[in-house]
Amino acid sequence: MIKKLTTLLIALAFVTAVQARGDRKALRINEVMVENYSNFVDEYGNRSGWIEIFNGNFAPVDISSVFLSTDRNQPKMYPVPLGDERTNMGKRQRVVFYADSMPTRGTFHTSFVLVPGQENTVYLFDADGTLIDEVTVPATLKADESYARSIDGSGEWQVRKGTSEEGQYITPGGENTIRDTNNRIDQFAEKDANGFAMTIMAMGIVFTALLVLCLCFYAIGEIGKYFSRVKKAESQGIAVTELSRDDHDSGEEIAAITMALHQHFNVHDNESNLLTIRKIRRAYSPWSSKIYGINQIGQMR
Secondary structure: HHHHHHHHHHHHHHHHHHHHHHHHHHHEEEEEOOOOOOOOOOOOOOOOOEEEEOOOOOOOEEEOOOOEOOOOOOOOOOEOOOOHHHHHEEEOOOOEEEOOOOOOOOOOOOOOOOOOOOEEEEEOOOOOOEEEEEEEOOOOOOOOOOEEEEEEEEEEEEHHHHHHHHOOOOOOOOOOOOOOHHHHHHHHHHHHOOOOHHHHHHHHHHHHHHHHHHHHHHHHHHHHHHHHHHHHHHHHHHHHOOOOOOOOHHHHHHHHHHHHHHHHHHHOOOOOOOOOOOOOOOOOHHHHHHEEEHHHHHHOO
């Protein structure tokens, strides 16, 4: 029984670890540009064709040791190197590889180029040689045009010219679907041009929050009163139900109890620092002392 339970826990841990890292099978070639005259610039200031890879997982995935190629018979044309933390793709994120045949420039510079004026098929292979994704870019693709999916990781492929028309944006490293506006927001703004409805909604939210806070504070007070009644009933040896709802200590009673406790815990004499001054029987002064001395001499004569 213990052995079966241990095996089950190990299996669950393995599945959890796999899910937490994401599956390379969800990687997709997302957008490709063959001829780059005035588009994306690499870290060296050069323009070249590029390939965008999209992580379709809702978890990170490490793309090191996968392969990019333009030849089905040479699946290991460009291996993504190990040891670069940038190959750890976040969930639903994208990376761009420059097809400039200069792999010595870094991890994201491939060992092949894309040839303008002819079909270019780009392959993405897993480390074990399994084909993950592929796309054939048409020969008719012009300079500064890209071949992209309509939706990240899925959807139909389309030629994008880089204009401001809907669906024509070129987005290396960014989301393929760019939403210029929100239809719901536009409709709301059209119906509430002066902002009265927005003001009423905002005030309603504020007052609702205040009402909820008042109810919470009232409930906390009632709970405190209930526990106070419970303790009072226990101290008197009676049931809580025998106490009336209005049976509570008045302010005078609480003040008297507080004063009694204060006097009980402060038993020392509060007047220990007072000084008592008593008047002497005979007033004393230099003159009175002389007169007193004269009187003494007169009596001696």
